[in-house]
Amino acid sequence: MTSPLEQKKIKITGPSVVTANRTWDGIVVYRTPEQGWSAKLADAAIVRTSDDARVLLAESVADDVGAIGAYIAPVEVRDGGAIKPGNLREQIRSAGVTIGLPVQA
Amino acid sequence: MYAYDELDRTLINERVSEFRDQVKRRLSGELTEDEFKMLRLQNGVYLQLHAYMFRVAIPYGTLSSRQLRQLAHVARRYDRGYGHFTTRQNIQFNWIKLAELPDALADLAEVGIHAMQTSGNNTRNVTSDQWAGVAPGEIEDPRIWSEILRQYTTLHPEFSFLPRKFKFAITASAHDRAAIKIHDIGLRLHKNAQGETGFEVMVGGGLGRTPFIAKTIRPFVHGSDLLSYVEAIMRVYNQYGRRDNIYKARIKILVHELGIERFAQEVEEEWRQIRDGALKLDDSVVEEIRSRFTYPAYEKLAHMPDELRKAAHDPHFEAWRRNSVFPHKMTGYAIVTLSLKPVGGPPGDATADQMDALADLADKYSFGEIRVGHEQNLALPHVARRDLPTLWKALDKIGLATPNVNLVSDIIACPGLDYCSLANARSIPIAQELTRRFSNHDTANLIGRLHINISGCINACGHHHVGHIGILGVEKNGEEFYQITIGGRADENAQLGSLVGPAVPYAEVADVIEDIVEAYLALRANPDELFVDSVKRLGVEPFRERVYATR
Numbered sequence: 222m223t224s225p226l227e228q229k230k231i232k233i234t235g236p237s238v239v240t241a242n243r244t245w246d247g248i249v250v251y252r253t254p255e256q257g258w259s260a261k262l263a264d265a266a267i268v269r270t271s272d273d274a275r276v277l278l279a280e281s282v283a284d285d286v287g288a289i290g291a292y293i294a295p296v297e298v299r300d301g302g303a304i305k306p307g308n309l310r311e312q313i314r315s316a317g318v319t320i321g322l323p324v325q326a
Numbered sequence: 327m328y329a330y331d332e333l334d335r336t337l338i339n340e341r342v343s344e345f346r347d348q349v350k351r352r353l354s355g356e357l358t359e360d361e362f363k364m365l366r367l368q369n370g371v372y373l374q375l376h377a378y379m380f381r382v383a384i385p386y387g388t389l390s391s392r393q394l395r396q397l398a399h400v401a402r403r404y405d406r407g408y409g410h411f412t413t414r415q416n417i418q419f420n421w422i423k424l425a426e427l428p429d430a431l432a433d434l435a436e437v438g439i440h441a442m443q444t445s446g447n448n449t450r451n452v453t454s455d456q457w458a459g460v461a462p463g464e465i466e467d468p469r470i471w472s473e474i475l476r477q478y479t480t481l482h483p484e485f486s487f488l489p490r491k492f493k494f495a496i497t498a499s500a501h502d503r504a505a506i507k508i509h510d511i512g513l514r515l516h517k518n519a520q521g522e523t524g525f526e527v528m529v530g531g532g533l534g535r536t537p538f539i540a541k542t543i544r545p546f547v548h549g550s551d552l553l554s555y556v557e558a559i560m561r562v563y564n565q566y567g568r569r570d571n572i573y574k575a576r577i578k579i580l581v582h583e584l585g586i587e588r589f590a591q592e593v594e595e596e597w598r599q600i601r602d603g604a605l606k607l608d609d610s611v612v613e614e615i616r617s618r619f620t621y622p623a624y625e626k627l628a629h630m631p632d633e634l635r636k637a638a639h640d641p642h643f644e645a646w647r648r649n650s651v652f653p654h655k656m657t658g659y660a661i662v663t664l665s666l667k668p669v670g671g672p673p674g675d676a677t678a679d680q681m682d683a684l685a686d687l688a689d690k691y692s693f694g695e696i697r698v699g700h701e702q703n704l705a706l707p708h709v710a711r712r713d714l715p716t717l718w719k720a721l722d723k724i725g726l727a728t729p730n731v732n733l734v735s736d737i738i739a740c741p742g743l744d745y746c747s748l749a750n751a752r753s754i755p756i757a758q759e760l761t762r763r764f765s766n767h768d769t770a771n772l773i774g775r776l777h778i779n780i781s782g783c784i785n786a787c788g789h790h791h792v793g794h795i796g797i798l799g800v801e802k803n804g805e806e807f808y809q810i811t812i813g814g815r816a817d818e819n820a821q822l823g824s825l826v827g828p829a830v831p832y833a834e835v836a837d838v839i840e841d842i843v844e845a846y847l848a849l850r851a852n853p854d855e856l857f858v859d860s861v862k863r864l865g866v867e868p869f870r871e872r873v874y875a876t877r
Contacts (some may be wrong), residue, residue, distance in 0.1 A: 245353055246423035247377035283800050286355040290373055308804055310743060314375050318744040323675045324407030 228290070231275045236298050239274075239281045240314065241288035243276035249314045250288050252281045258288050262304050262315050282313065327390050327695060328473055329618050330438045337480070338435045341442060344367050346428035353425060356357060370441030371427060374747050380405075380422040381444040383435060386454035386472040386496075391685035394696050395436040398681035404430045409681070411666060411674040412740060413789055414493070415453045415698045416444055420745055430867070444509045447488045449479035453495045455503045456699035459621065459709045462655045465515045465523060468498040470616050471552065477615075485560055487678040489567035490575035492560070493532075494635065500747040500818065505700055506821035507531045507540045507793055510577045511559060513552075524548045529559060529589070529780070530581030531820075533786035538578040539820050541586045543593065549612060554605040558597035562589065604632040609668055622693035622708050627658025637715035642855075645767060646718050649729040651709075660711050662692075664721060665728040665736060669765045672754045673739040674702030683724045689866065691717050701777075702738055733770040734778060734843065735761040738789055742782030742799060743806075744838075748783035751799025751806035751832070756780055759836045764806050764843075773843055776857045779814075792816035795839060796823045806832040812842065813861035824866045827874050838873050845872035 225242065241250035243260075250258040251265035268274045274293050281291040295307030306312040313319060330338075345365070352362040370381040382397070389397075397417060401409045404426050405419040412418055417541050422430065434440060443450055459467040470804045475494055479485065485492070495506040498515035506512030512528035525547045531540025547555045563577045568608070581589050637643045651663040664684070667673050676684075684704070688696050692706035699705060704726075709717060721727040730736050737760060740746065742753030759782055764770050779793025783800075790796035796811035807829035814823030830838050843857075849868055850860045861869070 239606065242377070244359075245425045245443060247373060249376060264783055285359045286353070289359045302669070309806065310375070317376065318754075319752060320405060320672060320744055320758065321676050326406065 231273045231278065232271050233268070233274045233293060234294070236267050236269055236296050236304075237274055237293045237307075238262070238267060238296050238304070239277050239290035239291055240265075240311070241281060243288050244286060250323065252291070254275060256280060256284075258284075262296070262306065265304060267294070267298065267304065268293075327388060327620055328385075328469070331618070334438065335435075338438065338440045338442075341369070341440060342428060342431045342435050345431060349424060349428050364446065366424075367445040368443065369427075369431070370423075370444035371424070372445060372706070372747075374420065374741075374745050375743075376745065378424055378425060378427070378439065378573050379414050379807075380419045380430065381412070382419070382441045383444050384415045384417060384439075384450040384698050385451060385476050385833070386458060386469045387700075388458075388469060389606060389696045389698065390437070391688040391694040391696065393437045393439055394681050394685040396434060396439065396689070397530075398678040398685070400430050400433060401678040401681065403433075407679075408675050408677045410672070410741065411676065411698055411704070412701050413702060413740075413787060414451055415456075415700060416451055417698075417700045418741075420741070422656045423651075445491075445773055447490050447492075448486050449482065449488075449492045449494065451493075452476045452479070453493070453504055453509075453700065455497045455499055456697040456705050457503060457652070457661055457707065458498065458697075460654050460659075460661055461499050462653050463499060464655070465498040465505065465517060467619065468496040468504075468513075469516055470612065470619065471513070471515070471525075471549070472496050473615050473619075474553070474612070475556070478556075485564065488560070488564055488570045490572070492563075493853040502816075502818040502820075503699065505789070505792070505816040505820070506815060507818075508533055508537075509540065509791065511556065512540045512779070516546075522548065523550060527555060527559075530586070531576040532576055533789060533791045534576070534581075535573055535575075535784045536579060537786070537791045537822050538582060539822065540578075541581065543586060550607045551601055553607055554601040554603065555593075555597055557605055558593045558600060561596050562592045566592070583584060599750045612739065622695075624659060624708070625710070627710055627712065631658070631712035635714045637718075640715075642708050643715060643718055646727055647714060647727040649733070650727070650731045651714060652790075655703075656708075656709070658711055659707050660714065662706045662709045662714070662717065663699070663731045664706065664726045665731050666703050666726075667730055667736050667757075668725055668728050668762060669735065669761045670758050671761070673737050673757050676704070680724050680726060684722075684726065687717065687720055701736065703736070728757075729767060730761075730770060732775045732777070734764045734773050734776040735770060736795045737761065737778045737780060738793065739780040740782050740787035742780070746782060746787075748800040749799065750784075751782050751808065753780040753782040753788055753797075756797060756799075756808070756835050758831075760839060763836050763840060772853075773847065774853070774856055775841070778839065779816075789816060790814075791822045792820060793823060795842060796862075797835065797839075800829055802829065808832065808835045810820055810835075810838060810842070812866060814860060815858050824861075826866055827870050830877070834877070841873050842869050847871050851857050
């Protein structure tokens with residue numbers, strides 16, 4: 222059977238990262254260059270070509286004990302190297318809900 | 327309240343043990359996520375944007391104070407100190423850890439609560455009127471039948487892998503508070519010409535991408551035939567429902583494509599073969615279920631006690647009483663609706679502290695019982711009218727006495743893009759802004775009954791199609807936009823709303839809603855004509871003109 226990775230054409234148009242949710246607690250994580258996961262977007266491996274994105278996603282999906290639901294997400298790399306989420310959904314995943322929680326942490 | 331027997335308790339406890347083992351195998355890597363996903367979904371565990379989300383069933387919206395305290399405990403111990411009441415009498419916890427879920431389930435099982443079938447392609451939580459058993463004029467308590475259906479559908483082997491999810495709702499009142507016409511099967515208890523009690527059966531309702539109002543498939547099914555008739559419907563659906571396209575898999579699509587007459591013929595043929603079989607409900611079985619529901623020992627009380635007469639001089643109390651207190655079947659008692667829509671708050675959220683305090687108030691003033699409604703509000707179903715002034719003060723202290731029930735700021739909203747992985751746009755901030763715009767109680771009263779429903783995507787968890795004003799979040803070129811519909815309703819005259827015009831950006835939504843409301847105030851025939859009736863009389867055009875004339 223063809224894997225979903227092979228079935229799906231992966232094409233990126235700018236800098237991207239692989240993000241997922243950590244398996245044991247569900248928090249948002251990013252794939253790192255060291256083939257691990259980090260809760261910080263700043264630690265994420267940045268890919269700039271579709272081939273690199275495909276490779277990074279494949280190794281991420283293979284680690285489903287570490288994290289689940291891995292996918293490629295766009296980012297902006299600012300002057301100085303700061304990484305920012307590339308859309309509202311990823312901004313919310315990275316920074317948290319845009320509302321005050323009923324109970325403050 | 328329904329009292330669980332040993333079979334119920336064993337079933338729930340075994341389910342917890344089973345899930346504990348499944349989670350252990352998942353975390354060790356013995357199960358892949360692909361293998362585990364269906365197992366977790368069948369226990370109400372989703373993966374959302376920030377974390378796992380855990381959906382717990384509150385069958386037919388009835389909770390004991392002990393159960394509510396345990397929900398508070400789960401919120402506090404395993405989540406972030408609050409829960410979100412949904413449009414289907416469930417509660418959701420947004421920040422739960424997979425590794426701790428078996429413990430949370432075990433804690434809930436101690437009080438007879440579970441999360442079975444709150445997700446997945448099976449029969450979901452059976453919902454009902456939150457005033458069941460106490461509403462004046464009710465044919466009979468619909469929870470008896472809800473419970474029969476709950477037992478029948480729980481872990482039903484033939485219907486555990488349906489083409490898609492399947493939802494029941496039941497009411498026994500002339501006024502539909504359970505939104506039965508937007509369910510896969512809607513059941514209305516009523517009496518036929520011979521005075522017998524039975525069900526009008528409706529089928530094929532639902533919202534989402536392709537919304538339909540349910541159609542009556544049989545105007546009267548006797549209670550003894552309920553399970554066999556329902557089984558016939560579900561068998562036809564299970565056989566012919568599409569499994570090749572998730573967007574066309576709900577029974578509403580099958581009913582629409584076959585036509586209700588052809589669908590009904592198929593059901594009749596199936597029913598003919600099974601109606602006199604094992605599913606025929608003996609009166610003794612129904613009575614056994616009925617006997618497991620206990621009712622309060624009501625006192626004989628005055629309708630207008632001195633306490634209430636005195637409190638009537640307090641305008642704040644009176645504002646709340648007029649808005650939130652409803653007639654009860656017993657003289658001297660009332661049903662009290664508790665708004666979970668404070669100004670600036672997320673609709674449907676309650677903190678663990680509020681839940682604990684409310685459980686105490688339920689013990690003191692409502693025979694230990696709480697109800698959950700699909701409008702994302704709670705209710706105390708058995709309050710002595712003499713206690714209303716004291717209860718009001720206590721509710722006010724814990725933020726549960728906002729006098730906006732059924733008014734413009736009593737907004738239904740899904741979690742939207744702040745939480746949900748399916749959402750395209752945010753719902754909660756829109757709701758919060760609208761509650762601020764309409765926070766003036768006199769203005770809200772002037773406007774009268776007006777339901778605003780907000781969904782953050784086409785899946786319509788916020789029931790936007792049937793809001794008097796519906797707001798649907800969509801994404802356009804990376805920006806949040808919102809389509810506005812008007813004229814929808816979810817009651818016994820259920821109807822889908824009509825689009826007012828092109829979608830508007832996030833920043834303009836509250837202004838547009840204000841324009842629509844102002845147009846209504848200017849156009850209504852008289853102060854008693856509700857918004858939704860004005861729309862019916864006038865159509866969309868005058869509202870469209872008002873909204874888009876200057877945009």
